[in-house]
Amino acid sequence: MLLKALLLGAFAGAIGTQASAEAFKLSSSTISEGGKLGLAQVFKGFGCEGGNVSPDLSWSNAPQGTKSFAVTVYDPDAPTGSGWWHWNVVNISPSVSSIKSGASATGTLPAGAAQIKNDYGASAFGGACPPPGEVHRYIFTVYALGVDKLDLPKDASNALAGFMIRANAIDQASITAVYNR
Structure with missing residues (x-):
């Protein structure tokens, strides 16, 4: 009876700990x-x-x-058959918990972070620009990675970067915004 009570107490404690842990949030x-x-x-x-x-x-x-973070911005609604990558930032230090507005263009990304060439062809943030009359979703995601650094070639494709990010992801958090014109 005592063993049963102890096991139930330990189980309840474990559930309480998990329930009180806050989720990774963007x-x-x-x-x-x-x-x-x-x-x-x-x-x-x-x-x-x-x-x-x-x-x-x-x-x-x-x-x-x-051990590091990656940030992506993806439009799954682009009429390409594979979506559109607007931004990929990798190798963000685990001590970093934010990126300032305009950091892509002003050179104020966290030290050591690297931008992958987006689908516009620039190693930078590329804003929304859906075809007229269409509403597109823009998924901003931060990934917590279990590796210190992603070993990507300088000219890595977004598909390769996405594969390496997901293969090393521990967790992720997203915000999905929309835009139309």
């Missing part, structure tokens, strides 16, 4: 879940007239074992 003062992207996060080119400014992003409650 937040921003620039973008919001389900919200429309502002003109600052719209591409300048391809018929779009935006600021092409990367948003501020902050994350919290990284899981134990996190």
